[in-house]
Amino acid sequence: MxxxxxxxxxxxxxxxxxxxxxxxxxxxxxxxxxxxxxxxxxxxxxxxxxxWSSKGALFLDSLLSLNKSDLDYPDTGDIVADLRRQIHAAMDLLDRPPVGPLYRALIGEALLNPQVAAALNDHFITPQAEKTLARLKAARDQGQLSPGFDLDLAMDILSGPLYFRALIVQEPLTHEYVDRVIEALFTGMECRP
Amino acid sequence: MxxxxxxxxxxxxxxxxxxxxxxxxxxxxxxxxxxxxxxxxxxxxxxxxxxWSSKGALFLDSLLSLNKSDLDYPDTGDIVADLRRQIHAAMDLLDRPPVGPLYRALIGEALLNPQVAAALNDHFITPQAEKTLARLKAARDQGQLSPGFDLDLAMDILSGPLYFRALIVQEPLTHEYVDRVIEALFTGMECRP
DNA sequence: ATATCGGAACGGCACGTGCCGTGTTGACAC
DNA sequence: GTGTCAACACGGCACGTGCCGTTCCGATAT
The missing domain is CATH 1.10.10.60 (Homeodomain-like)
Structure with a gap:
């Protein structure tokens, strides 16, 4: 051998x-x-x-075996640019064929099967969220963000709208849309009249 | 008869x-x-x-038959207060037993069955989104929001993080969290150092 | 008389679990 | 090194179960 x-x-x-x-x-x-x-x-x-204990578990492992391609964050010192780069890459992978439809189905299965949901969280969602949090925290520590900046909320505002459109409304995502979300987060919505 | x-x-x-x-x-x-x-x-x-053509279709109709209780927006003239009130109510209904687990499962089914997804969108998601858009647009027309305020993006930032936490991360939602999202949207994240 | 109903039965499919005969592996003796 | 052997994992097959979606039938209501 x-x-x-x-x-x-x-x-x-x-x-x-x-x-x-x-x-x-x-x-x-x-x-x-x-x-x-x-x-x-x-x-x-x-x-x-x-x-594997279920079809969902097999499917989860199969999909995770793909993603060795990195969804890590770069750290060029520019938090906005780094977020853009990573989220664009993640979106291109997770929202487009061939992975997109499979990832969507996996989340559907997770919503019906708590074991799959737990495994998906442990092996993908949470680690990925922690990468985002870590990158944001680094930026805050470097003084690019205010000490009072709410890291968890920022994470949700970065991820939530994308998942919402991809899964619920089921409209196509674009890099331009990602940029709008990031801009809204960091420079604010054009809000007050 | x-x-x-x-x-x-x-x-x-x-x-x-x-x-x-x-x-x-x-x-x-x-x-x-x-x-x-x-x-x-x-x-x-x-x-x-x-x-009904499928279990999903039957389940969707069954759930929709509940929601005659209104998820409409009030219009007191204060857009922030109205959004808070409506989103709190929607969350209490859709994220808590007895409806919460069922609604979550319905979305899971929709992710696996395009017909259910289409019906769910037509009969619930889209009408609800349009209520939000209409209320935001009224506020903009009344001068409470800037003419350049991006209504669609605001909708996504209001809904996305909530769905994200409820469906993906699967952490409990609170009124306080809703308020933080709304505050981030309208007064901005505490961002610049 | 006509249409709809409840109930029963059907073929089909995939589930998850046994069993069987076959290989491959790794430890041990020589 | 060579040979032997017990343990294990394997592919294949068959089984009983549950639910699917459909069909048929006798009863019932209009």
Whole structure:
């Protein structure tokens, strides 16, 4: 057994997740069945059930296995520019095919299955939110933001409208829209007459 | 057939929707089956399928049949106070038992079923958004807001963070949090050092 | 007489769980 | 190194269950 190849078990796990994504893109998450994944992957159903407790858990892992591509924040010293860059990148990944529809379905599943919701939060939502908070906190510590700046609220105002449009209203997101949200957060809405 | 009672057909429709909500509260939307609704309502499955095309459609109608209680905006002339009042009321209804968990599940279903998503938008999300837009526009027309005030973006910043916390992060919402969002929108985040 | 109903039964699909025969793995003896 | 072997994970198959969406039938109301 050389170092060149992973163990058989790892190979199978990856093959199953790859097949899950492939089938998910073809027929959508809703119609996806574990039987179909097992059949196409050339794998017994047991092998899937041994590793994942539900279709949602399998799907979550499969999607997370993609995102090794980084959604980290740069730190050029300019908080606004860094936020723009990261949010644009995140949006391009999470709101567009091929990942977009799958991510949307995953959140739908999380709303119906608390276990999936917990796993999604632990392995993606919370870590991602903490990256945002950390970057904002760094900016505040560097004096770019007021000491009283509400980091948590800022996080919600950055993320909330995007999720709202993507998931609820289901209208397309654009970089320009992201920029408007960021501008509203940092320079304020043009509000008083 | 007197005027005092609705037609049999209407009676049955309402009985089915009532049973759907009742069962939904007991076992949750995910475990709800049309068979179970039919059995408890003392109704043939055909009678349900004749009226609704899917479990999601039935559930949507059932939930909407509740909300005749108004989520309309008052107009006291004070836009901030009116927004506070309406959003507090909406949140109390949509984010707390008994409706909260059901509404959350409905959105989950909408994310998995485009037909339900479209119906939810047409019959609830969009009308509600337009109420918000109308109230904001009235305030702008009355000179309480700048002519350049971005109504759509304001709507998203009012709704987005709330949906984000309720659905994604799944943390409890409070009136105080709503107030912070509104304050951030109208008086700005305490941002510049 | 006509339409609608409740109830029962149906074929179909996917679930999650057993069992079986087959390989692969890793420890140990020599 | 070579050979042996127990343990384990595997693919495949079949099973019982639950719910789907549909069809049929006898009863009932208009």
């Amino acid at each position: 050389t170092d060149k190849r992973g163990s058989r078990a790892t190979d199978r796990t990856e093959a199953i997740m790859r097949t899950t994504l492939e089938l998910g893109k073809e027929i959508g998450y809703a119609k996806l069945s574990i039987e179909a994944v097992a059949a196409r992957a050339g794998v017994g159903k047991h092998t899937i059930y041994r590793r | 007197t005027d005092k009672r609705g037609s049999r057909a209407t009676d049955r429709t309402e009985a089915i929707m009532r049973t759907t909500l009742e069962l939904g509260k007991e076992i949750g939307y995910a475990k709800l089956s049309i068979e179970a609704v039919a059995a408890r309502a003392g109704v043939g499955k055909h009678t349900i399928y004749r009226r």
